[in-house]
Amino acid sequence: MVAIVGVGFCGFNSTTPDLSWKEIVYEAAIKAYSDAGINPRRDVDSFVTCEEDFWEGVAISDEFVPDQLGAVVKPTCTVCSDFLYGLATAYMQIKSGLAEIVVLEAHSKASDLKTLGNAIRHAMDPIWLRPISRAHPYYLAALEMQIYMCERGLCEEDVARVVVKNKNNALLNPSAPYAANVKLEDVMRSPKVFDPLKKMEIAQTSDGAVILVVASDEVARKLTDTPIWIKGIGWWTETNSYDTASFSALYAYKAAKMAYKMAGIANPVKEVDFAEVDDRFAFKELQHIEALQFANKFEVARLLRDGYFDRDGVIPVNVSGGSLGVGNLLECTGGQKTLEVILQLRGEAGKRQIDAEVGVAQVWRYLPTFSGAVAVLGV
Amino acid sequence: MAVGKRKIECPLYAEGTAVSEEDIKTRKVTHYEDHPDIRYSWTAGQAISRFLNGLKEGKILGVKCDGCKRIMVPPRMFCELCYKPIDGWVELKDTGTILTYSISYIDPDARPLPKPIVVALIQIDGASQNMAIMHLIGEIEPEKVYVGMRVKAVWKPENEREGSVTDIKYWKPLEG
Numbered sequence: 001m002v003a004i005v006g007v008g009f010c011g012f013n014s015t016t017p018d019l020s021w022k023e024i025v026y027e028a029a030i031k032a033y034s035d036a037g038i039n040p041r042r043d044v045d046s047f048v049t050c051e052e053d054f055w056e057g058v059a060i061s062d063e064f065v066p067d068q069l070g071a072v073v074k075p076t077c078t079v080c081s082d083f084l085y086g087l088a089t090a091y092m093q094i095k096s097g098l099a100e101i102v103v104l105e106a107h108s109k110a111s112d113l114k115t116l117g118n119a120i121r122h123a124m125d126p127i128w129l130r131p132i133s134r135a136h137p138y139y140l141a142a143l144e145m146q147i148y149m150c151e152r153g154l155c156e157e158d159v160a161r162v163v164v165k166n167k168n169n170a171l172l173n174p175s176a177p178y179a180a181n182v183k184l185e186d187v188m189r190s191p192k193v194f195d196p197l198k199k200m201e202i203a204q205t206s207d208g209a210v211i212l213v214v215a216s217d218e219v220a221r222k223l224t225d226t227p228i229w230i231k232g233i234g235w236w237t238e239t240n241s242y243d244t245a246s247f248s249a250l251y252a253y254k255a256a257k258m259a260y261k262m263a264g265i266a267n268p269v270k271e272v273d274f275a276e277v278d279d280r281f282a283f284k285e286l287q288h289i290e291a292l293q294f295a296n297k298f299e300v301a302r303l304l305r306d307g308y309f310d311r312d313g314v315i316p317v318n319v320s321g322g323s324l325g326v327g328n329l330l331e332c333t334g335g336q337k338t339l340e341v342i343l344q345l346r347g348e349a350g351k352r353q354i355d356a357e358v359g360v361a362q363v364w365r366y367l368p369t370f371s372g373a374v375a376v377l378g379v
Numbered sequence: 380m381a382v383g384k385r386k387i388e389c390p391l392y393a394e395g396t397a398v399s400e401e402d403i404k405t406r407k408v409t410h411y412e413d414h415p416d417i418r419y420s421w422t423a424g425q426a427i428s429r430f431l432n433g434l435k436e437g438k439i440l441g442v443k444c445d446g447c448k449r450i451m452v453p454p455r456m457f458c459e460l461c462y463k464p465i466d467g468w469v470e471l472k473d474t475g476t477i478l479t480y481s482i483s484y485i486d487p488d489a490r491p492l493p494k495p496i497v498v499a500l501i502q503i504d505g506a507s508q509n510m511a512i513m514h515l516i517g518e519i520e521p522e523k524v525y526v527g528m529r530v531k532a533v534w535k536p537e538n539e540r541e542g543s544v545t546d547i548k549y550w551k552p553l554e555g
């Protein structure tokens with residue numbers, strides 16, 4: 001097996017005017033290296049980073065990676081996707097025997113990007129979709145939300161409850177800038193900026209970085225008494241366009257199937273203790289809970305209302321506060337989810353600690369995609 | 380040809396059958412045009428902020444690492460070779476040596492420039508080997524520039540400086 005032997009993060013903050021993204025990454029990296037007890041200049045065989053040029057504002061952004069990671073004159077490569085895809089890459093490099101210790105990095109300096117909407121719009125098909133509307137592309141999420149609510153028979157409150165749960169969970173997370181003591185009526189009063197999508201149901205962006213040190217079985221056992229094992233990992237893409245999608249997070253269902261199969265998990269409800277899922281639009285959490293097979297598709301909303309996914313529920317979901325509480329970290333979103341799973345499994349989650357041995361981190365590649373990845377981690 | 384003093388005889392690209400402006404205008408080539416407006420405001424951070432504020436005062440600031448003994452410019456908060464925090468700040472001279480240079484005659488759209496532009500890497504006096512900054516060379520005929528030439532910064536007047544690498548207008552020959 002392959003294990004996570006070190007973790008470090010910096011953030012998460014709604015804005016970081018005092019630090020460059022490189023300085024944020026450096027801070028997270030030194031924490032991860034000291035946590036793993038390694039020297040990056042001596043011990044690391046390969047560095048994997050996850051970034052997207054349009055989020056960064058520089059082309060070939062992977063060239064800017066080495067210095068702050070201690071990766072100068074070392075093998076580095078960039079996965080142009082979310083952190084969890086990078087975890088899969090690190091896993092494969094180790095399993096193939098190419099490397100024994102791999103460092104994985106992702107960051108967000110979303111506060112440097114002044115036109116988030118136009119950057120998202122730039123990911124839409126230029127001929128087919130872009131000319132249709134000048135509206136902020138969050139309407140794409142609303143399109144999906146509308147049909148999902150219809151098909152599952154959801155009411156507005158069903159979706160709003162996700163915001164209430166996650167923002168309140170975030171109150172126990174010192175690294176969650178969007179934590180808030182909100183009640184259902186507060187969310188219900190939030191304006192429908194993209195009907196049926198409410199403003200409070202959209203995760204705002206935040207800055208930060210997450211670094212992992214990943215190692216082979218043998219090396220992991222030498223480095224630490226508390227390795228977190230990567231039991232399963234999967235990723236999947238449905239389609240590239242809004243006119244051919246299923247709108248039921250099939251990408252998450254298929255990625256979870258792949259990860260569960262690898263982890264030997266036949267009954268996720270019984271074998272998974274908790275999950276951090278992508279909730280960058282509140283309804284996405286419901287979709288993803290369903291896709292991860294924690295509930296039947298017509299039960300998710302009722303179970304949420306009954307507290308099944310609360311911090312003290314049967315399968316706690318987004319104990320960290322999720323992206324609604326921590327913020328949308330762009331390609332580092334999967335990093336924050338993985339971080340929370342690791343901290344919980346290690347018993348280092350502070351006031352929000354739950355009792356768990358197997359956790360799932362799930363991420364979506366954000367608008368306008370139907371792609372995502374899932375990792376099953378365990379002690 | 381208005382391309383400085385040198386004649387350029389070979390084409391910059393392989394000749395082929397070009398799509399004409401007419402083909403595009405009459406939509407003979409089917410297409411959809413978009414001009415995305417994506418804007419950024421990159422945070423300079425601790426090290427570069429101090430460097431830029433130094434330029435505003437007419438100073439070139441570097442940092443030192445006691446591990447590898449390097450004096451580094453542009454500055455950073457950590458030594459990327461020793462992978463540890465830097466050990467302090469130093470003020471460097473505004474003189475240096477041309478490490479390499481090029482004379483450009485053509486703009487990004489392959490149009491001749493009214494005057495050739497000399498871009499050089501300048502090894503700053505007092506900084507370690509391979510610690511050069513990229514800048515312009517001025518007050519000299521382009522063909523007289525050479526590798527190893529000693530140069531000095533020409534600063535903007537103090538009231539025009541804004542904390543940017545362009546607070547130095549260009550570098551001019553030190554001798555003569």
Ligand SMILES: [Zn+2]
Pocket residue numbers: 444445446447448449458459460461462
């Ligand atoms: Zn050094």
